[in-house]
Amino acid sequence: MLCPACESDRLKTAVGPYVFKYGAEESAVRLTAMVPITTCLSCGTEFLGHEAEEGIHDSVCRHLNVLTPREITALREQYKLSRADFAAITQLGEATIGRWERGQLIQNAAYDEFLRLLTVSENFRRLRQRHSQATAGDRGAIAPVNKFRSIAPSVAISARANSFRLVKAEAAA
Numbered sequence: 001m002l003c004p005a006c007e008s009d010r011l012k013t014a015v016g017p018y019v020f021k022y023g024a025e026e027s028a029v030r031l032t033a034m035v036p037i038t039t040c041l042s043c044g045t046e047f048l049g050h051e052a053e054e055g056i057h058d059s060v061c062r063h064l065n066v067l068t069p070r071e072i073t074a075l076r077e078q079y080k081l082s083r084a085d086f087a088a089i090t091q092l093g094e095a096t097i098g099r100w101e102r103g104q105l106i107q108n109a110a111y112d113e114f115l116r117l118l119t120v121s122e123n124f125r126r127l128r129q130r131h132s133q134a135t136a137g138d139r140g141a142i143a144p145v146n147k148f149r150s151i152a153p154s155v156a157i158s159a160r161a162n163s164f165r166l167v168k169a170e171a172a173a
Contacts, residue, residue: 001038001049008042008075018052024072033059057103069103075119076101079128089131091119 002009006028021028034050039045056070061068067075076086076097083101087094093110099105107115118124153161 003040003043003045004047005045006040006043008040010041011038012041013038017049018056020056022063029063031059031063054103057106061106063107064109066107066109067099067115072097072107072115073101075115077128078119079124089124089128090114 001011003011009064013036015034016037017032019032020028020038022031023029033052035048035055037052038047039048058068058070076083079086079112081089083097086092087097096105100107118127134169
């Protein structure tokens with residue numbers, strides 16, 4: 001690694017407080033994260049490497065009062081599940097879980113509450129049981145209920161729908 005200001009390789013890295021602004025304009029708040037800060041011994045420039053991203057992300061999660069990526073990973077690993085299996089049981093997207101665990105995305109409050117409910121093993125046991133019943137074909141109590149009445153299309157409605165065509169508009173002269 002080289003200093004971005006003077007390209008010197010005389011660098012010293014130490015963990016220290018990094019204060020940053022989170023949010024937009026009037027609603028922005030100042031947060032502090034303990035992260036590795038690199039100082040150039042030649043020119044005095046201080047800068048952050050990619051290692052600091054995790055600490056900054058964790059500070060934002062704590063500010064928003066949501067689980068951190070490590071806590072989400074620990075939750076999944078508590079049940080000894082792969083992302084794919086966790087996703088299947090929870091009906092969350094596997095890619096979404098991966099983004100949360102890597103700190104590429106912060107879950108919204110509703111998803112965070114759902115994840116926190118899953119920290120209670122009895123809740124997770126019930127969800128897993130529900131998933132097992134659904135995949136075994138025993139849809140009994142979890143079968144979808146048709147809440148909206150539908151109208152069967154008549155011959156006239158079908159003919160009108162089938163005759164619908166898009167046409168390209170003529171260019172204005």
